[in-house]
Amino acid sequence: MSTLSRDEVARVAALARIDLTSVELDRLAGELDVIVQSVARVAEIATPDVPATSHPLPLTNVFRADEPVPPLDRDEVLAGAPAAQEGKFAVPQILGEDA
């Protein structure tokens, strides 16, 4: 049975932009491994005729009518932003990627 390595935890943390200390990585690798192992055990028990369950509610087709609702007030919204200009959110320069 596979185990979750410290490196994998570090990689997933980086993908999620979570900055973990070395101590946290060690601890989480152990804790997450328990979860992974537990899920693996469930997978062993589930037979192929049991579909994977992503949504426990027995609901489908919950649709909203295409009717507009009032928007948020822009000034109020931008007041909560670290920086704004010309009615837009100002964000730090985007590095390492292209638009």
Add this chain to the structure above:
Amino acid sequence: MTTSVDLVDYDEAVSRYDPVFGIEVHVELGTRTKMFDGAEQSFGAEPNTQITPVSLGLPGALPAVNGTAVEYAIRIGLALNCSIAERCRFARKNYFYPDVPKNFQTSQYDEPIAYDGWVDVDLEDGTTFRVQIERAHMEEDAGKNTHVGGEGGRIHGATYSLVDYNRAGVPLVEIVTRPIEGAGARAPEVARAYVQTLRDLFRTLGVSEARMERGNVRADVNLSLRTSPDAPLGTRTETKNVNSFRAVERAVRYEVTRQAAVLDAGETVVQETRHWHEDTGITTPGRVKSDAEDYRYFPEPDLVPIAPDPAWVEEIRAALPELPAARRRRLQGEWGYADAEMRDVVNAGAVELIEATVAAGASPAAARKWWMGELARTAKQQEIELADLPITPAQIGALQQLVDAGRINDKLARQVLEGVLAGEGEPEQVLVARGLEVVSDDGPLLAAIDDALAAQPDVAEKIRGGNLGPVGAIIGAVMKATRGQADAARVRELVLERVQG
């Protein structure tokens, strides 16, 4: 960004390599509100005035699916001859970028709403190319970044960016083709015609205004080369943001010539995202595939699955409008145009114009004559589209009715047309203002005939003697005297009466 790149002449490249390409088209749906929330969406609104907690990804905000957007997606799927999923889910595509405030895009992953379809693409020479559709899935658009400090709003050299979230959450349908093989040297044309076909389809279906210049329809082009149609597929590049028909054609062409040069040099094509530059007509490498491409898709827990009732799907299918290709075939039959004539009309973008002109009372032949003749020449001179000429099908219909009523002949009609194009008013107004009406009163005609006969006594003598050959000379003189406003047939009758009577 101007790095010199070796290119192989296009004809040379396609003589030695077989291009295989695929196209992803994103279309913004023309619903009133966004995909997952009730924020209104419309083009040109003030920045950040069409936002809700869902648009901004605020904590605790819950999405809800726009039923109309689902219906539009099904319409698109059906028009593309796809199967509609009995059940499908949304998924989170996780990545960090300022225009995606939730830090994930709500999309569909391995369960698209529509799959396994095809669409026939009519090419300019009248042949048809069938493009296989792999899938069409629903997702949401991102916000819009404006890079400040970079040259011309470009990201390079930008010091910071401004984000407008009006577009964040606008419903999109992404249509993905299977690898398109067998187009050979015509790959650029097929690519362009495919995107054009989809644009026409979106408009006909009423699911989007599909205005390229507003970014309603956007294309990404994947392309690879192989040494022969039997060889395994080569490494492909994906060129992003190819957002006009012409750009699609040029980008395919450019990548063929660039990749051919790479392969000729014995190197391998790098699998990468490339950016299309409309100004210079080239592509340049974009971000390198890395961890950033690990999207960690998982089913969207906040949205329950979609399981379209088959009866609903059939209802949508039954209500589909006549699709553009079928419509063209029907109109060709109704108008009695030859294949080549119809093809020219289609290529000139004149189908709707002629249809409206016929509706305004002109015969199909007359409508075609105007739009494909005088007006096509004028449009070409001015380097604009036919539809952008300052004249309407109704005006052409009215003009033709003046001809049919015998009030003007073809030559005068062209002068009236000129007046309408010059903004002098409706055909009737131009006719009156310019005094172009055919002279139908015999009085002035007889006077002109007498003058002509007097001026050419030898000709008059011959006619009197029964030689009708020189009648044309008299008619010509009369037409000249009346500045072309006489009915030539009537003039002939009158000349003969005068001479022989």
